[in-house]
Amino acid sequence: xxxxxxxxxxxxxxxxxxxxxLHYGDIPDVDLGSxxxxxxxxxxxxxxxxxxxxxxxxxxxxxxxxxxxxxxxxLDNYWEGVSVKDLLQGVQISPDVHYVLLHAQGGWTTNxxxxxxxxxxxLFATKHNGEALTLEHGWPVRFVVPHxxxxxxxxxxxxxxxxxxxxxxxxxxxxxxxxxxxWKEQRFAWD
Numbered sequence: 277x278x279x280x281x282x283x284x285x286x287x288x289x290x291x292x293x294x295x296x297x298l299h300y301g302d303i304p305d306v307d308l309g310s311x312x313x314x315x316x317x318x319x320x321x322x323x324x325x326x327x328x329x330x331x332x333x334x335x336x337x338x339x340x341x342x343x344x345x346x347x348x349x350x351l352d353n354y355w356e357g358v359s360v361k362d363l364l365q366g367v368q369i370s371p372d373v374h375y376v377l378l379h380a381q382g383g384w385t386t387n388x389x390x391x392x393x394x395x396x397x398x399l400f401a402t403k404h405n406g407e408a409l410t411l412e413h414g415w416p417v418r419f420v421v422p423h424x425x426x427x428x429x430x431x432x433x434x435x436x437x438x439x440x441x442x443x444x445x446x447x448x449x450x451x452x453x454x455x456x457x458x459w460k461e462q463r464f465a466w467d
Contacts, residue, residue: 281351284341284349284351285341285343285349285351286343286349286458286459286461287459287461288347288461289343289347289348289349289458290347290348290349291348291349291350291351292348292349292350293350294350295350295404295413297412297413302382303411303412304381304382304432306381306411306415306416306432308327308416309327311326311327311416311434312324312325312326312434313325313330313400313417313433313434313435313436314379314434314435314436315363315364315367315435315436315438316435316436316437316438317373317376317377317436317437317438317439318369318370318372318373318438318439318440319367319368319369319370319373319438320367320368320370323367325363327416330358330400330417331402333358333362333363334358334359334362335356335357335358335402336356336357336358336359336362336399337354337355337356338354338355338359338397338399338420338422339352339353339354339355340353340355340397340420340422341353341422342420342422342426342429343425343426343458344425344426344427345425345426345427345452345456345458345463349458353404353405353422354404354405354406355399355401355403355404355420356401356402356403356406357399357400357401357402357403357417357420358399358400358402359398359399359400360393360394360398360399360400361394363400369390369438370438370440372440373390373438373439373440374389374390374439374440374441374442375387375388375389375390375438375439375440375441375442375443376388376389376390376393376436376437376438376439377436377437377439377443377445378419378430378433378435378436378437378445379430379433379434379435379436379437380430380431380432380433380434380435381431381432381434382432383446384430384431384432384445384446385430385443385445385446386427386428386430386445386446386447386448387442387443387444387445387448387454388421388424388428388455389442389455390438392421392423392424392428393421393436395421395423397420397421397422397423398419398420398421398422399419399420400417400418400419400420400433401414401417401418401419401420402415402416402417413431414429414430414431414432414433415432416432417432417433418430418431418432418433419433423457423458424455424456424457424458425453425456425457425458425462425463427447427452427456428456442454448465451464451465452464452465453465453467
């Protein structure tokens with residue numbers, strides 16, 4: 277990661293020290309007693325983790341910058357949670373899988389290519405900068421994929437579906453770009 281701040285901010289983004297809260301609709305009620313993270317689709321067998329099982333997985337820490345489609349960037353974020361590699365330990369993904377669809381509380385979804393989901397630094401986060409995520413920022417688990425616009429980092433995560441073909445998520449169905457690279461300014465479907 278470059279030490280030069282200008283090199284770390286994509287085109288037409290502005291630096292923020294805060295951590296803006298953006299979402300559509302109400303913040304869901306989350307009950308840890310019934311919370312589950314479900315892995316399904318084109319894998320050898322479906323897997324489901326409850327909160328206790330999820331927290332028994334190895335924890336990792338990653339530092340990254342995040343960039344919101346609305347134009348703000350926040351540098352030097354420290355996330356703690358379960359790496360994709362550790363969550364998928366022992367899961368056999370079909371060679372037909374090229375995409376994942378992340379599922380979240382309230383029926384929210386977002387899509388991404390499998391290679392982005394598997395990239396180093398992608399994380400099932402439970403903490404941000406040493407503190408448990410707040411409900412507004414996706415507690416108990418938020419997926420973090422820092423090299424894409426931040427809407428791809430789904431809040432209130434409940435599932436990962438492994439797919440052969442791309443499938444638009446909530447924001448993608450409503451005009452956002454199917455991929456969402458901040459460096460290419462892929463904000464909307466027409467970009």
